[in-house]
Amino acid sequence: FEPISIGIAIGAASALTGYLSYTGFYCRFAECCRPEQPLNASALKLDLKEKLFGQHLAAEVIVKALTGFRNNKNPKKALTLSLHGWAGTGKNFVSQIVAENLHSKGLKSNFVHLFVSTLHFPHEQKIKLYQDQLQNWIRGNVSTCASSVFIFDEMDKLHPGLIDAIKPFLDYYEQVDGVSYRKAIFIFLSNAGGDLITKTALDFWRAGKKREDIQLKDLEPVLSVGVFNNKHSGLWHSGLIDRNLIDYFIPFLPLEYRHVKMCVRAEMEARGSPINEDIVTRVAEEMTFFPKDEKIYSDKGCKTVQSRLDFH
Numbered sequence: 001f002e003p004i005s006i007g008i009a010i011g012a013a014s015a016l017t018g019y020l021s022y023t024g025f026y027c028r029f030a031e032c033c034r035p036e037q038p039l040n041a042s043a044l045k046l047d048l049k050e051k052l053f054g055q056h057l058a059a060e061v062i063v064k065a066l067t068g069f070r071n072n073k074n075p076k077k078a079l080t081l082s083l084h085g086w087a088g089t090g091k092n093f094v095s096q097i098v099a100e101n102l103h104s105k106g107l108k109s110n111f112v113h114l115f116v117s118t119l120h121f122p123h124e125q126k127i128k129l130y131q132d133q134l135q136n137w138i139r140g141n142v143s144t145c146a147s148s149v150f151i152f153d154e155m156d157k158l159h160p161g162l163i164d165a166i167k168p169f170l171d172y173y174e175q176v177d178g179v180s181y182r183k184a185i186f187i188f189l190s191n192a193g194g195d196l197i198t199k200t201a202l203d204f205w206r207a208g209k210k211r212e213d214i215q216l217k218d219l220e221p222v223l224s225v226g227v228f229n230n231k232h233s234g235l236w237h238s239g240l241i242d243r244n245l246i247d248y249f250i251p252f253l254p255l256e257y258r259h260v261k262m263c264v265r266a267e268m269e270a271r272g273s274p275i276n277e278d279i280v281t282r283v284a285e286e287m288t289f290f291p292k293d294e295k296i297y298s299d300k301g302c303k304t305v306q307s308r309l310d311f312h
């Protein structure tokens with residue numbers, strides 16, 4: 001062996017070890033983007049099972065979609081999920097759980113971005129400007145972290161056409177202007193389609209069938225057509241649907257009395273208070289339920305549970 005080459009080899013090896021341990025050390029204190037890190041599917045599954053009530057379809061599709069996507073080293077396009085359902089059924093809640101499972105700081109992560117239509121895009125006459133800003137923001141952030149997550153809340157209040165600005169980023173291109181968007185995740189949240197979902201859930205209930213028997217195929221096709229034809233869905237006549245760029249339409253079922261009670265218990269637990277069944281019942285009974293005759297579904301889902309609990 002030649003001493004110089006051995007020296008070089010040792011030098012290179014220690015530089016590499018140093019670099020790796022430095023990155024490991026660095027990432028323990030500062031947030032790192034790790035697009036190659038596979039998703040811990042069982043952790044996500046457990047989180048949804050323990051925390052999310054009454055949404056068997058959403059839980060199942062989300063776990064499948066995210067594990068499939070994150071375990072694929074070469075996805076052909078960004079993952080796009082469109083979450084639909086009545087108010088307070090858990091769409092924001094699920095996005096938060098998903099964000100935490102992808103980037104440990106969750107919604108506070110530098111790699112997770114939340115857009116709220118009425119806050120970030122309030123003026124209809126400024127659509128062009130918003131489209132430019134949105135494209136720049138997404139381009140910049142995906143260049144920094146390929147596995148960035150973008151959540152669009154209140155899609156139903158988004159001006160028609162605005163979202164089509166991000167179409168090139170969701171398409172099957174390998175790169176757009178030197179940036180690959182294939183590892184990014186886009187999540188749309190919307191109340192649009194809530195009426196269609198409720199109708200299906202009610203049909204099942206009236207036919208004496210179990211809620212858990214509702215399958216994705218009972219809802220997904222109706223949902224995509226309904227949303228496409230709904231002028232107030234944010235996806236009205238959208239190229240995203242037209243070009244099949246939305247991977248999953250995920251229905252959130254309206255919540256029943258028993259689910260509201262589960263939310264109250266979860267909130268008590270989160271506050272560290274002992275579970276008091278009298279209070280659980282009282283809070284649940286204060287909520288309003290529809291349809292008028294049967295009174296099955298909470299019209300605000302679990303949304304006002306936290307504030308109502310303060311009164312007891």
Ligand SMILES: Nc1ncnc2c1ncn2[C@@H]1O[C@H](COP(=O)(O)OP(=O)(O)OP(=O)(O)O)[C@@H](O)[C@H]1O
Nearest residue numbers: 051052053086087088089090091092093263302303
């Ligand atoms: N299915 C659920 N399981 C457990 N908790 C829930 C569920 N739905 C709602 N919650 C609770 O209610 C709160 C409000 O729900 P969330 O904000 O997720 O509703 P949303 O569907 O996004 O409503 P909106 O369409 O009005 O934005 C959540 O933070 C969570 O604590």
